[in-house]
Amino acid sequence: MKDQAIPKATVKRLPLYYRYLRILNTAGKTKVSSTELSDAIQVDSATIRRDFSYFGELGKRGYGYDVEDLMNFFGKILNDDQLTNVALVGVGNLGSALLKFKFHQSNSIRVSCAFDIKEDIVGRIVDGIPVYPMDSMVEQIKLQHIEIAILTIPAQEAQQVVDQLVNAGIKGILNFTAARLSAPDNVIIQSVDLTNELQTLIYFLHHNYEAQ
Amino acid sequence: MKDQAIPKATVKRLPLYYRYLRILNTAGKTKVSSTELSDAIQVDSATIRRDFSYFGELGKRGYGYDVEDLMNFFGKILNDDQLTNVALVGVGNLGSALLKFKFHQSNSIRVSCAFDIKEDIVGRIVDGIPVYPMDSMVEQIKLQHIEIAILTIPAQEAQQVVDQLVNAGIKGILNFTAARLSAPDNVIIQSVDLTNELQTLIYFLHHNYEAQ
Numbered sequence: 001m002k003d004q005a006i007p008k009a010t011v012k013r014l015p016l017y018y019r020y021l022r023i024l025n026t027a028g029k030t031k032v033s034s035t036e037l038s039d040a041i042q043v044d045s046a047t048i049r050r051d052f053s054y055f056g057e058l059g060k061r062g063y064g065y066d067v068e069d070l071m072n073f074f075g076k077i078l079n080d081d082q083l084t085n086v087a088l089v090g091v092g093n094l095g096s097a098l099l100k101f102k103f104h105q106s107n108s109i110r111v112s113c114a115f116d117i118k119e120d121i122v123g124r125i126v127d128g129i130p131v132y133p134m135d136s137m138v139e140q141i142k143l144q145h146i147e148i149a150i151l152t153i154p155a156q157e158a159q160q161v162v163d164q165l166v167n168a169g170i171k172g173i174l175n176f177t178a179a180r181l182s183a184p185d186n187v188i189i190q191s192v193d194l195t196n197e198l199q200t201l202i203y204f205l206h207h208n209y210e211a212q
Numbered sequence: 213m214k215d216q217a218i219p220k221a222t223v224k225r226l227p228l229y230y231r232y233l234r235i236l237n238t239a240g241k242t243k244v245s246s247t248e249l250s251d252a253i254q255v256d257s258a259t260i261r262r263d264f265s266y267f268g269e270l271g272k273r274g275y276g277y278d279v280e281d282l283m284n285f286f287g288k289i290l291n292d293d294q295l296t297n298v299a300l301v302g303v304g305n306l307g308s309a310l311l312k313f314k315f316h317q318s319n320s321i322r323v324s325c326a327f328d329i330k331e332d333i334v335g336r337i338v339d340g341i342p343v344y345p346m347d348s349m350v351e352q353i354k355l356q357h358i359e360i361a362i363l364t365i366p367a368q369e370a371q372q373v374v375d376q377l378v379n380a381g382i383k384g385i386l387n388f389t390a391a392r393l394s395a396p397d398n399v400i401i402q403s404v405d406l407t408n409e410l411q412t413l414i415y416f417l418h419h420n421y422e423a424q
Binding site: 006011012014015016018019020040041042077078079080084086093094096097098100101103109147148150171172174178180181182188190192193194195196197198199200201202203204205206207 | 218223224226227228230231232252253254289290291292296298305306308309310312313315321359360362383384386390392393394400402404405406407408409410411412413414415416417418419
């Protein structure tokens, strides 16, 4: 299953392609050209063609792509044809918002359990999702065979919780804390730092960078 | 003010450096080596030295960096020495969480106004921040000279609101909707798509990518 050949930048665009193909398919469109795709998702068509070329022959020259075939192809690549259960650690403001978050209504990603320390929510079902105490986190994650966790806890507790998550078998972490986390090489940590996003946006703005 | 010479990847690491330098400074540390920085923020030290080199001579070889000088330098570059007011458009689940979000307690980024259509919150002060109706958005943004907006509204309304924001003088948008947005070249749109983040994480996990 090793295919490091596909660049990360390409991988990050796959969900975009997939999402737009689903919209087209729902709208009843059967063919799409790379130019149309390009206009809709704001990625230049040369990039789209190069991205697609990593996956072999996906369309015929001058004919465009078959929407349904391509949608199914990317859906399979992105594991969207099967349910991925995800654990949410930390049901504070951001965590609560993520509990309610519709992940593009894709139906294939689902927060199936949450963990917190606050007595008023632990043991309850919040927005349809059971909230367990932190001290049963390792057990529940093992029981439920969960491999992905979303981390929305205070930064100073993040590393300790990551160590526990790794012990529980977690292989991927979406980190919303400002902490820089260490984990073994086989665990992927993807960080979304909202302050960093705003600070870099402010920097670009003050230094006249071109948009995208 | 044009310095496109600094790569975007470097710019995206500046907030990390800055944040860690602030932590060191608060802890009373006066010197730091690139190796120490590297261990703390999980960026290899060659990358750190290359990043720093874009800004000229920031330290002496074999001596390390002066924490306070470097912190102030990056603070200035990131405009953290002055307040940036930001507008929040859409006070739903995610928007409400962002109203409460502490942007690293940096005190230099502040959501100063929010906009929504829901009658039960419009005209009220929520978590210290006034929530205005959408139809006064353009006027308020102009009045308050706001240049940055955070977008947390339904995707299908996003483009229309972006057009209004651009008319109001907004120069940077942090887009949390799944919509791909168009704006003039002088407006920077930075997208944070949580579903995409999870989908790429799932992809990396199933295809055995190396962490980071």
